[in-house]
Amino acid sequence: MFTGIVEEMGRINQLGYDKPGSFTMKIQAKLILEDINLGDSISVNGTCLTVDHYDKEKLEFSVGLAPETLRKTSLIELEQGSLVNLERALKPSSRMGGHFVQGHVDGMGEIVEFKPEGDSLWVKVKTVKEILRYIVPKGYIAVDGTSLTVVDVFDEEDCFNFMLVAYTQQKVVIPMKKVGQKVNLEVDILGKYVERLLSTGFVDAIKSS
Structure with a gap:
């Protein structure tokens, strides 16, 4: 973890x-x-x-x-x-500064845009619908192992974006990549658990009990 x-x-x-x-x-x-x-x-x-x-x-x-x-x-x-x-890997005594990341890559995305704003950097990534379904605005995602907050999701483009502040830009590899290069994506595991519970009728069973 x-x-x-x-x-x-x-x-x-x-x-x-x-x-x-x-x-x-x-x-x-x-x-x-x-x-x-x-x-x-x-x-x-x-x-x-x-x-x-x-x-x-x-x-x-x-x-x-x-x-x-x-x-x-x-x-x-x-x-x-x-x-x-x-x-x-996380130790039991460590501070939890990001979100739960397993290191199990769900798939890849492709960088389609870098756009500076002040000293921050907008990054837009395109991925497949099977991954995009788990990505929500203000939700967590790990991009090349970096815990980030999704800003917007563009379903019609199969894209999402996030912003890197100046400090983060100096500490991770994402800003060094070029448009067209790939990044590893891991969606928030909680979203997959919720989908699994709903698909098995767990929530309905709780309501009727």
Whole structure:
């Protein structure tokens, strides 16, 4: 479980198939390595990945990516030198600064517009209807692992938007991307639970009891 509050931006040192069927990503970081252990869960651009090696002297850790992860996320678009959002898994004693983020990417969106307003930045993202159905104005969404508040939903365009304040722009990778690039999306899990309960007739059963 994560909060969507990015702890630091890491840099991709190396990525690719180190042996047939095994895609490995080596990431340079600092804060993440302070209390790292093998098997830890790290959110990399919103994707929950498992640490399989680390070197504190080189300030580097590595994670393996399954074929399904490469198919379902934007991580396949990364290159050596790319920056990524990093967050360690939530501890029971941690402050909950964002919202409940699982690191299980629901799908991808495509950035269709950046529009500055003052020192803030509007970002508009296009996605598929299957994901957009769970996105509501003033609701939560994780974009590349960043907990954000949706401002508007444009159903006719299959789009939604959000605003990044000046501070956030300096701390996450989204403003560094270009129009047309992909982002990982994770919708608020509460919306999916509510839909599931309604579809099973749970609410009707409660009313009639």
